[in-house]
Amino acid sequence: MTSLTRRSVLSLGVLGAAAVAAACGAKDRAGQAGSGDNWTLRIGTIGSKNQLTSPTGYLHAKNQLLPLLASAKVGAIEVYTFPNGPDLNQALVGNRLDIASYGDTPALIARGAGQPTRLISQANVANDAGIxxxxxxxVxxxxxxGKVIATQxxxxxxxxxxxxxxxxxxxPKQIVHVYGTDTEAALEKRSVDAAAVPANYALLFQGKGYPLLELASRNRPQYxxxxxxxxxxxxxxxxPGIVEAWQHAQNEATKxxxxxWGDYLDFNTSLGAFPRGLVAKTVLPEQLxxxxFTDNGVKLLNGTKDxxxxxxxxxxxxxxxxxxxPGARSEWAPS
Incomplete structure (x- = not known):
């Protein structure tokens, strides 16, 4: 299972190149964030819409994020979305992004492969998943x-x-790469035996009659x-001012x-194909x-890395x- 998994992760870097080129086009502006004023901050994230997520995305949708980044001389924001982390990592390799906000696993893999990045915050902790x-x-x-299992x-x-x-x-017999949006079709056609998906998909599929074997939050919170x-x-x-500016913006956005909260849930509902009632079950205040940084967030991050x-x-x-x-710990108040 280990060798298969490792090949799958590494091969995605090759497969994702075309998607990255399409998403970022000719905007390969390596070093565009120079020392002058009014530079454009290019942010990469994961999603099905070309929209920033999490609390910072909530403020960006209200045109309230950019003013909070003025101290770092940010004059404009461009958002690029990718179907998953490996595709986003290819954009980082191509110098097409300045900041990325995505899952811990692909971020760690990129850093472990030598990608020159630095961590400035964790916007979400305790992200849930299920099988x-x-x-x-x-059952x-x-x-x-010996079964075939799908996941991203x-x-x-x-x-x-x-x-x-x-x-x-x-x-298992095999772990195959399937995007969350394509998972229901794979289950319906029985081309896979099971699937590991984010908690919102797990509960959505359960409501459609696909048995839920477990949720990480209930059974394996260490993961x-x-x-x-x-x-x-x-x-x-x-x-260098982007660190303090972004952390301040994230803190303000979370507040x-x-x-x-009701408005924030409406924003999250607008991001995908999930009913608001399901969003309310999977987007929780304690995740923000x-x-x-918090002690628990860094502990989870270290556990994933190890x-x-x-x-x-x-x-x-x-x-x-x-x-x-450097400087990213200045506002760290341990939980």
Whole structure:
């Protein structure tokens, strides 16, 4: 399982190149974030719409994010969305992004492969995932022995799946890469036996009759995912003020989201094809830290890193403390 998984993750980098070129076009402006005023901040994120997510996305949708970044001389924001982390990582390799906010697993893999990034915050902690199966299929995780399981390889969901299988000493026949948006079709056609997906998809599929075997939050909280917001070292060199500005913006965005929770849920509902009632079950205030880093968030991040190293998915180990950008700890109030 380990060698198969590692090949899957690495091959996605090649497959994602075309998607990156299409998403970013000719805007390969390496070093565009110079020392002058009014530079354009290019942000990469994961999603099905060309829209920034999380609390910072909530403010951006209201045209309230840019003013909070004025201290870092940001004059405009461009958002690029990708179907998954490996595709986003290719954009980082091509110097097409300045900041990226996505899952911890692909961010760690990129850093472990030598990508020059620095961590500036964790906007979300305790991101949930679950495992569902085909109708009239297996009824327990133990029965996944020798089965085909779908997931978005290279994601925090993938890491959760590998952890669950390892805990139970289960070796599947194959782990195949399937985007969350394509998972229901794979289950319906029975081209896979089960799928590991984000919690919102897991509950959506359960409502359609696909049995839910477990949720990470209920059964394996040690494998909950976190997000990672990173900045390239090139941008950090030219615009060191972006660290403080982004952290301040994230703190303010989180405060406003929690103070207007109903409106924040409406924003999250607008991002995808999930009913508001389901969004309310999977987007929770406790997932949004009040500071850029928390003890629990860093603990989860270290656990994910150590697991990826042990599985030989990450090329090289490194210290999370060393990865955090200079000055990024200034507002860290441990939980």
């Amino acid at each position: 569902v199966t085909v109708k009239s299929g297996v 327990s995780l133990q029965q996944l022995q 390889t290279g994601s925090y969901i993938h890491r959760y799946l590998l952890g669950a299988l390892q805990d139970l000493k289960i070796t 909950l995912g976190t997000s990672a917001t990173i900045v390239t070292e090139a941008v950090l060199k030219n615009q 406003r989201a929690k103070a207007n 830290p009040d500071t850029p 697991f990826l190293v042990a599985q030989k998915i990450m090329k090289k180990d490194f210290s999370i403390d060393d990865w955090i950008a």
